[in-house]
Amino acid sequence: MTGRATAEAPANIAFIKYWGAHDLGRGVPLNTSVSMTLDRCVSTCTVETRPAKSDDPGSADEVFLAESDGLQPAPEAFARRVLNHLDRLRCLVDDDVAFRVATKNSFPAAAGMASSASGFAALTLATTRALGLDPSRHELSVLARRSGSGSAARSVLGGYVELPGGPHEEDVYARPLASAEDWELRDVVAVVATEPKSVSSLEGHRRVRSSPYFRERLALLPGRLDAVRQAIEGRDFHLLGPVVEEEGIDLHLVAMSAIPPIFYWTPGTIETLDGVRKLRRDGVEAYSTMDAGPNVHVICRPADEAQVAERLTELASVQRVIRDGVGSGPRLCEDHLL
């Protein structure tokens, strides 16, 4: 069986964070999360299938990064996660196939943006298509999640997306809350650090459950979720923003109180969080949020995007600013990386 497909899938920024897992290996979160799918920050992935020896088809799999100067072997840790996911997807068909995979991101890996959501969503879509399958978005979400990247499950849909938490794995797939056309928001990312973070998101999901505040955080989330859903339903940015900012800080409060504690913030994080509060005092409605890392995503309306980007650029510790907005989700591409 021979096939080839290329898919592009976007990153997303969570308004309500997935933080702490029921089942880390299968990407089953403890809590419901909500995100905005991005537009320009995307991963592109080409997958080729070919017949393989039946005794160990996975041994012939190959994983490349598509660099500007050609294909490069993927770094081992990254390749390992991709190969593990290919093993899962191989089980969808009866034939013995081997995969060749090439992947790239529209945003520099060193920009400190999470690429696992977009990467595994693109890999899942491209692989299933290369296998001749046509999964629904629901099925695609489940398959992408089983990569272990719970946020990849959200990147299969555009616009504003909700992913229920566990424990029932079969319920954990992305649901649309609103489309990209329904509400145009922007995400201006202040990149303040580009080194790999000291503690991976996976280790974070594991460790935050030890925070003495984790249980109370879970108790707070239904209220925040209601506010975010209502804000998206009513396009109410004034309702959305403060909840998003509180939630972004909260992720770090439980991380810093975990045992042992996890510290993701850098001096630049603090400068940027302060800069966002100053922006608001100057009448520009913008709100910060962060993933499990030091960079700050600043959510604003389109009319304020230029000013937000300008002010963030002026901050001494901001290395670069990435301007993105809400996007329409993954798509198949005609141009292949292999």
Place this chain on the structure above:
Amino acid sequence: MTGRATAEAPANIAFIKYWGAHDLGRGVPLNTSVSMTLDRCVSTCTVETRPAKSDDPGSADEVFLAESDGLQPAPEAFARRVLNHLDRLRCLVDDDVAFRVATKNSFPAAAGMASSASGFAALTLATTRALGLDPSRHELSVLARRSGSGSAARSVLGGYVELPGGPHEEDVYARPLASAEDWELRDVVAVVATEPKSVSSLEGHRRVRSSPYFRERLALLPGRLDAVRQAIEGRDFHLLGPVVEEEGIDLHLVAMSAIPPIFYWTPGTIETLDGVRKLRRDGVEAYSTMDAGPNVHVICRPADEAQVAERLTELASVQRVIRDGVGSGPRLCEDHLL
């Protein structure tokens, strides 16, 4: 009735923080706190009493700062707190007296160190002596606390000091845990910000009770208190340090989750906290703690003080380093400021 007395009282650094009050006006904390009294960071205060008109004796009170170039009228907000405290102390005697007060700190006010603990402890001791009273340390602790600065209640004793929380006001006075001679520790203060903080400690005490994590923090404290008491009893720095560092961070976690949130950290705070963790990775046992502000106190043993001070000085955002140690508490002085 005419009298004059001068007292010197030290600042202190809390290992377990007073954070949240039963009765803010009387300095009655919700929780038990433990501190190390400092040695070199002191306030000196001279108080003169003279007969006053019986209808409004307080109207003749005067408050000065003793500057290098002579007495200066105290800034209004500071003078107001001093005058309020003098009103309380005036009630200790039957005579109608007016006060003249001059005060100074050994550490620059702009160093961002809390001066209310040392200042109100010195004021209370000098005033009672000028009134011809000789309160016990127990009584002095209660009187100093009623200034509204709960931590002033701890500064009346040297060494390591515990202050019980409320609700029973009569129990809230300083108890000695160990003397300065019992255990020689050092406090190297990394001064990273000198502007007045955006939210006062008093407002902080008020607001932190709104944090959803505040109740759980109170539930955690008995365990931390036991560890700190045991560490002081057994001179066990390895037991003390991690608890002190966790507690210093915790004060800020509940502040940042208060409604509305309080942010005291600056980029320099983060750089210094990170620097302390690096020091430990390099084998130097040092632990951070912070009050309700951005500066970082680094607790270490005498043998490591020089290296700690050197490493902190090298940090880009550290404006100055103040080296202090455990001290023996307040004393009366022969040299007067008035």
